[in-house]
Structure formats: C-alpha cells, structure tokens
Amino acid sequence: MTVNEWIKDNKAKVNNRYKPKFHFTAPIGWINDPNGFVYFKGEYHLFYQYHPYSAKWGPMHWGHAKSSDLIHWEHLPVALAPDQPYDKGGCFSGTALAVDDELILMYTGHVDENGKIRQVQCLARSFDGIHFQKYEQNPVIDERHVTNTTDFRDPKIFKRSDKYYSLVASTENNIGNVLLFESDDLENWMFKSVFLSAEKNQGKIWECPDLFSLGGKDVLIVSPIAYQQDGFRFANVNSSVWFIGEVDWEKGKFVTETVEEIDSGLDFYAPQTLLDDKNRRIMIAWEQMWGRSIPTDDLGHNWAGSMTIPRQLTYKEGKIRQEFVSEFYDQFHLIDEKEVENDFETEIPPLLEAEFRGDFILKIGTADEYVEISCADQTITVNRSQSGYLIKDGENVSDIRQCQLSSEYVKIALATDVSTSDLIINNDTVFSNTFYPKEEIGKIRIKSEQFIVSTYREKIKI
Template identity: 30%
Template structure:
C-alpha cells in the first residue's frame, strides 16, 4: 500500500473507534507478534526515547505512528518497568498537537531535574511551503505521571551553517551544568554533532560543533549519545550514508561509537576508530541511561528506516531490543543482556555432544521463544554452529568458520523476508578455537551475543510458527558443544 502525505499526517484523534478496533484486530492476528519484546499495539515503532529512571521506575518512550507501518506523524509512547524485564504500557506521552511539534514529536531524551522528569525532544514543524523548521522542546513529567509541555521551544532555530536536519537531543549533567548533543547536517551535506549547555534546562546556549576526526563520515548523524564509563568517554551516533567496507556497514544505515573524552570547553573529542555497535541486520538509533546502581544500560530500535518488513501487511512494524549493560574492556564496548532478564527463564534443559562432520538434534531442544547458551570447542573442524527456527524449508544459521576466523549469521532461509539489496548474511572476525553463542529468540527476532558480548547480531526473522527446531553441527572435522536452554513465556 502506498501511503499519501495526507494519510501519513492523519492523527490518531481523527479516526473513529471502529477504525482503531479494526486495526487492533488486524495486528492481533499477526503470527509474528513478539512474546517478551517491547512492540507497538498498532502501527510503527522506531527510536527509543527518554530512557531514564525516575520515581522508582524505569521509563522508556518510543517514536510511534499509530495508524500503520509507515513513518507518519510521530507521537511519543510511554512504557515503564520496575525491573527492566516486565514492561507496562502507560499510554501516549507526547502528542503532536501544537505549534511546537505540529508535524511530529521527534526523538529526544530524559533527565531528572527538580524532582521531575524533564523530556527534551525535537518538534518537527513545517510551513506552508512544506519547509521543515525543527524546534527543541521540553515536556515535564511529575510523580503522578502527568506530562505537560513547555509552551515555547527552548531552542527556536537551527544555528547558521546547518540544514533543517537538526534533531534528537541527548541530555546529561556535568559539573553543575546540563549539556545536550544534537544530531546535525552541515550545509555542505555532511553529518556532525553539535553541543549546547544550560544551567537550568530552560535557557540553552549553542557552544559549537563537536570537533572530531570524522569530518566527512556520512551525510547525517542521527541520535547522538554521550556518556562516560569509569571515566572513559563514549560518543554513540547513527551515521547515514556510509559505504560498505569489508564486513562492516552493510545495512542501509549504521549505528556505532567512538571512545574519547569530550572537552566541553573546546567542544572537541580526541577519539579512536569508529566501531559498529551491532553486526546484525536490524539495529538503529540506540539510547543509553545510567541505572541507579551505576550500570550503563542500552536499548536500540530493532529495525531500520526506509525498509519494508513482512509485518507491514498486518498493520504494524518493529520492536525494541532487550536492555543491555555496556562496559568497556580492552578498548572496546562489550554488550551483555541485563542480568534481570534471567527472571524470564522457565524450564531449563541441558545437552552436550561430540560432533564429527554431522548435524545433531537434542530431545526437548526446540521452541519459538527461548534463551540458549551454547559453547563450542573445535578440535579439527572447519566450522561449527547452530540452526534455529528449523523446519523442512526454513532455518536461521549461526556459524563459526574456523578457517576464515569469522562468525556468520545467515537468514537466507529464515522465512518471509522481503527482498533486500542489502544481502542475507552478516559477518564479523573472531579468532580462536572456542566460541560461545548466547541467543535470545522471540517469535520474530534473534539477539545473538558472541563470546560474552564481544560482538552482537540483532536481527528480525519471520519464520512460520511450526519452524521450531534447533540443530547443532560441525563440518570438516570434530567439535564439542555444551548447551543450556530456557523456555520463555511458555
């Protein structure tokens, strides 16, 4: 279905109850609704926003177009949790209903200030000639969960030297001042991040563009995030317009980070190389927050802009990743599922095998929603790995290729995938004769953590419900495997 501009800018408030009920019924009939991931009730979900801890709960918002699987006029939808595992839908948080955000409440972040949760976001507005005028706005949530917008933008205009692609403020506090990084595009059509400061979250001063060693790295940097872990600074952003290179940058848009400490006085960051955060097919626009115990927690959008998905025909699209704790070890970010997710574990099963150029299955090892940890030790095998969501026609294959020293995720036969110019295999380098895969599989997704979070592959898959098999294999020689699996939601 082709959506007209008028349809994309139809508000939820302007449709009838019967139309909404019909849409909910259509979505409810989708075979790919998730079991334990955050997903929209209807329509399209994208960027996580406002991720924060306030008044004893984790608060997570996301971009939402309620009426279909397209990027239409955006709302902020609110979900909350006491444990990062069980999430409660709390309804619409920000509606695009004023001159501040007439054409969409775009992405932003949250911070606790004056015992309230301040939400800073980009208001998308357009004039009669359809020219975009982004504004940076504030909405404030109190302890009763009531959210009110400030009546005027706190940043009214784009500073000289930048286009109207100017959005996604991420706020933090340092040495008594608030700072915000904003994703931007220079007038020469290259991407960057700019810095603002404020004493009170109300009055903001443009400090300048953050000087990096990446002056021509894509045409737009979206969803920036700056934070420190044990004194080490991290700048996360999602650059658009990066050409593939080796095993890297094979999605339509990328998300990654550089390590380096931001000097807010000189607006400069002396940083290392840019690394992708995720090696899978569907990961974008991540946002982090600091948990009460000091952990840095990340959530990403399990999807990508400008891509079609099989659930589109069911009236919905996308979900969020599971929360991940990120640490810095040996000069790289490590990502591990937050420990609280162990509360999802149901029935536990264990198995082990010596594999010799063969494929094996284990009793009770099957399912469509589960966690599994599997460790392989290669003797002389050329490769080893796991096949999940298996049937006669379908499988998703995870391989460690010892000859090439690479991990491959292959979704060529994963089910109802729309044809894509971006390929069906993702890979990364990994050396050694031992490998551990930790998988979180849901009805239509796979989150794969390799070697305790050294690499992560996040991907949507769309197999049939009866594709539930699990197989273990070694090719070209011997390998041993040890596996433990837990049901989720059964």
C-alpha cells in the same frame, strides 16, 4: 477522539502471530527509535517514536511505557502528540532527564511545509512521569542558535556540574556532526561548540547522539546514515557506532581514540542508554531498519517494530562488552547442559548458550525455513535468506551479515523470540535480526565436532 481513545478502541485489531514476548512492542501501529530511556522514581521509563494509526511511519508521537524489570512493560498514555505550530509535522526523537521530582523531555519539533523542513528543539515536563506539559517558551533551540534547521534533530539532554547540556545531530556540507549547546536554566540556551564531526567515510548525518562514561572512558553513540562499509563492518546503509575517548569540556570537544560498530546484525538502530539505581549502564535499540519492507505491515497485522532485549554495557580490555540484562535471564531456568560430540537438536528454546572451539553450523527453524548461523575459519555468518517471508530492501539486497573473530573459541548467547533473534558472541559481537517464518518456527539444530550447549525454558509462574 483523542489518540489514547483511538488506541483503546482499535488495539484488538492487532494480529499477534509475530509479536515477540520478551521484546517491547507497542499496543498497535508503527514504532521506531527509543526515546527518553530513563530511570525515574524507581522505575524504568521507555518512550519511543510512534505512529499508532497505521503500521507505517507517519506523524510521530511519543509512545510511553514503564517497567520495574525491563522485560514486562506497562503501556501508558501517549506522552507527546504533534499539536503545536512548531511540531505539527511530528514530535521527533529526543531524550529525558530526571531533575529532582520532575521528568524533563527534550525532543525535536518537525514541520514540513511545501518541501521546506524546519527542525527545532523543544521541552516538555512532568511531575508524575505520566502526564506531560510542553513548555510555553518552545522551541528553546532554533534559528537563533544555528543556521541549518533542515537536518537538526534528536537532542541528548544531560546535566554536568551546575549546567545543562544538549547534543544535537546536524550536518554541514553533507557530513554528519554533533553540536553542543549549554544552559543555566533549561529555557535559555547558547551554542557552545561542534562536539564532533564525521570523517568523509563516516556518514552524511549522525542521528540520535548519546553520551555517557563507562569504565573510565567517555562514549559517544551516534547512528550515521551512509557510513562507508569497511570489510564486514558497517554493512547496513544506516549504522550505529560508538566513539570511545575523552571529552575536553573546556573546548567542548570529543577526542576520539577508537570507533566501533555496536551491532553487526540486519536490524539495529538508534540505541539509547540509561544509568539505573544499581549503577548499571543499560542500552536498548530499535530492532528494525529503515528502507526495508516489514511483513507484519504487508500482511495487515496492524503493528510494526520492536525494541531489542535491554543489554548491560561494561568496558573491559579496551572494548565495550554487551550482555543481556540479568532480568532477562531471571525469566528462565536451565533445562539441560551437556557436552555434544557432533549433532544437537531441540525444540527452539527462548534462550540457548553454547561454547565451541572451531567451526559450527546452527539453524533456527524447519528444514525449509530457517535462519543459519555458522562459523568457518573464525568468520561468523548470519544468513536469514531462507527464513520465510521475504524482507525486501531497496538499498541493500543482502540478507547476510558477517564478522571476523580473533579466536577459535566462541561462546554464544542466543535469544529467539517468535520473530527476533538476538545473538551475542563472546560478550563482544552482537547480531540483532528479525525474521518471519510462514510455518511454525520448528527447531534448533547444531552441527560441530565437540561443543557444550545449555538450553533454558521460561519459568512456570505459580
């Protein structure tokens, strides 16, 4: 039985109790990193790390879906399965590149034999964007190019001028770095440079690199393991950050000006971006985190993991701004907008916007089970410790994340979607979190001296 036949025969076994409506999830099984997020032939394609056979991480496949609006996704056949000597342990993360009428995938072939790990970079191609053929010359980047293939993964493939490039995550002396490789034809590659190396506090390996230009700046995204916490920032053991600066292409080096955490929440990792036909830079990420239990697995629901609502990125006033894509807003219509003196309560809307000048407390849920979002003395606190099923964390037991604001003015956009809450503050700071209430989810309650609140509901489809 093929993997696609197995999915078809077993997907009805999924319990949908905690499945979100507006966040991407797989038909069945485990997902993590988005892969090959790309705009191809008029549609958005999302590939993802996928283990369909259980709700636990396992030998990685590339799941695949496509969409015309970034919200409603059509599940497609699994694009890559671990079936070759160089990838029999898993088809690990990578990226996609549209080349004329072809869609090229570059991924990491993973093999673990008797505790010895080998990770090499491989290619697959498709003309219809659905069926993929692995290159006969795979792997295309391996021990011929580097000495360390133990931690050597997650290629970012792109084209600049008349050459192809690939950024690959690696490590040296337990310090993360990103290596740059170059090719004229996709098949023959050469090592060009160490693109960027971590400082001692910046993690022991940088996973899932992405590179793009935004507002006249170059941006390098990486997801470091063991980035050292700095106040409220980088509180997750596994973080996601963006370096903002400029690429020196002659030397093959990234020159950093600033580095910031992308998302301050408990559940956000391995973001990828694409550029679409509207010239928008759009980002999506895995809305989960390593090292934590996942109630949908513990409860036997046969699925685990979702993606964030896609966000559009812009660069303004020295910072990268984030907002939900317009297609998400298109799903709703404004129900009510009002100025409130002290207390506000409503059935939980899928989208709520509010403006505060000073402190507030917002609770999502019931009197006994809730996620609390509060602001006091320009410090935002998100606390899910009372939200329902315990999410056990072997490395960091805190269910609280915080950030410091630069102003008393706070404008929030809050998307609550069954078991996820995506909170954007001033189009700048973001908290992505999951939670699993034992009872029905309840209401939203807000307390503040004076504020403006807008609630949105899903449009009725005729």
